Amino acid sequence: MDFNYMSYLKIANEFLRxxxxxxxxxSLAALLLPAALISSxxxxxxxxxxxxxxxxxxxxxxxxxxxxxTVNISEPIKWQIKIYNGMDxxxxxxxxxxxxxxxxxxxxxxxxSPSPSPELFEYHQLIPKNSEVAVPIEWSIIDIxxxxxxxxxxxxxxxxxxxxxxxxxxxxGQDLRIVxxxxxxxxxxxxxxxxxxxxxxxxxxxNQIWFNIKN
Amino acid sequence: MVAAGLLLCLLTxxxxxxxxxxxxxxxxxxxxxxxxxxxxxxxxxALGAIHDAEDSGADVSTLVDQFNIAIDQLRSAEGPDYGSCxxxxxxxxxxxxxxxxxxxxxxxxxxxxxxKHYENVLKMLIYAVIIAFALSSLxxxxxxxxxxxxxxxxxxxxxxxx
Numbered sequence: 394m395d396f397n398y399m400s401y402l403k404i405a406n407e408f409l410r411x412x413x414x415x416x417x418x419x420s421l422a423a424l425l426l427p428a429a430l431i432s433s434x435x436x437x438x439x440x441x442x443x444x445x446x447x448x449x450x451x452x453x454x455x456x457x458x459x460x461x462x463t464v465n466i467s468e469p470i471k472w473q474i475k476i477y478n479g480m481d482x483x484x485x486x487x488x489x490x491x492x493x494x495x496x497x498x499x500x501x502x503x504x505x506s507p508s509p510s511p512e513l514f515e516y517h518q519l520i521p522k523n524s525e526v527a528v529p530i531e532w533s534i535i536d537i538x539x540x541x542x543x544x545x546x547x548x549x550x551x552x553x554x555x556x557x558x559x560x561x562x563x564x565x566g567q568d569l570r571i572v573x574x575x576x577x578x579x580x581x582x583x584x585x586x587x588x589x590x591x592x593x594x595x596x597x598x599x600n601q602i603w604f605n606i607k608n
Numbered sequence: 609m610v611a612a613g614l615l616l617c618l619l620t621x622x623x624x625x626x627x628x629x630x631x632x633x634x635x636x637x638x639x640x641x642x643x644x645x646x647x648x649x650x651x652x653x654a655l656g657a658i659h660d661a662e663d664s665g666a667d668v669s670t671l672v673d674q675f676n677i678a679i680d681q682l683r684s685a686e687g688p689d690y691g692s693c694x695x696x697x698x699x700x701x702x703x704x705x706x707x708x709x710x711x712x713x714x715x716x717x718x719x720x721x722x723x724k725h726y727e728n729v730l731k732m733l734i735y736a737v738i739i740a741f742a743l744s745s746l747x748x749x750x751x752x753x754x755x756x757x758x759x760x761x762x763x764x765x766x767x768x769x770x
Contacts, residue, residue: 413751417744425736433729482662483672485655517683519655519675521668580659583652 440591441479442486444575444598446472456602463605466534474528474573474600478520480591485578487585488528490514490551492561495568505588505597507574513559514551534606537566544608566606573600647682647700654678654707657714666721671710678706 408414448455449471456472457464464470478484489512493499500507520526535555536548544566548557563569575598576585588597654675662668684691685699693699 408745408748411748414744414748417747418740421740421744422737425740426733429732429736430729433725433732482659483668485651485675517679519658519672519679521672522662578651578655580652580656583648 438481439479440481441596442484442575442577442589442598443477443479444488444573444600445475446573446600446602447475448472457604461605462603463607464534465607466537469531469533472530472532472602474530475525476518476520476528476575477525478522480522483519483521485517485519487576487578488516488518489574489576490530490532491572491574492546492549492559493570493572494561494563495570499570499572499601500574500587500597500599502597505595507576507587507597507599508572510572512574513549513556514554516552532571537606537608539608544606546606563606566608568603569605570601570603575599647703650704650707654710654714657711657718661714661718661721664718664721665725666714666717668714668717671714671717674706674710674713678703678710681706 445453446456447453449458451473456462457470458468459465474488476486476488478486489507491508491510491512493508493510497510498508514530514532516528518526518528530552532549532551534546534548535550536546536557538545538547542565544563546559546561546569548555549559550556561569574587576587577589578584579586579589588595590596658668658671658675661671680691681693681699681703684693685696685703690696690699693702
């Protein structure tokens, strides 16, 4: 038995020291070790944030209770704002709602700058990566002021909150729009930013829906 | 001179009262508590801790839920009836406590995830070495067997003369 054991050991020793084995082992290890390291590292993918506004029927229609986009005073309008976080980490977002007339500046897709008008409503939420949230928005025009052909929105109600002292003017209550902007919190500035970066490109997300006021 | 000074004062007052009644006074549905520096730094710390844990590979879903509860508390602090907290101070205290616990929990989750990640990398490297050893041993052994069978066949060849 001892003789066999020693002879096997000798064969194994010779085998392991052989040039053929060393070359084969070194070649395979050189292939497999980097492959193992690469497979344990995370994959890189395109990062994005998306926002879509859908109507009360949870489809991209029925945005207004009537067949058209003319709204009555105190008539509640119900929308769902769907936000998807396709970034590689959870994102703290701010959804900002603005009401503009046709001449006020909207967000700029080229410079990725927001509309300079103040937000009337803001909603914050931390969204996990690869997740979608639906933010319900219910708004109505509470008070307007008419002076000849000019209609001025004075008070709005958004998700139960009264927003007054407004001064949003339009001719005959026509061509107004709700602008929804998606802002992302940036840790380095400790503030929300309208533009965010994905694969070294600056991006921004916003929606707008036109409406008229029945007067 | 005195008249000019009085006129300047009057104009300044008119401008100030105009500024106060225009855009600045819009009663917005926003959470002003976010503008507070102390709260902003707590939000920043909690968010940074969540991101660090996430980068380490931790599952941060419970931390995200906690963070959103704290944000709801801050929203309630600004609301007319303070939601379920009862008072502004109570809402803000609740949010502060949640943010503090997020920082601690995230640190622990991140460390655990990092350890698990290193273990996985080490396992993969060990498997790679074992597989390389097994394949090269098998390859060299089979090559040796093939060569010896070739040699044996050569030696056992018969020379025939027709």
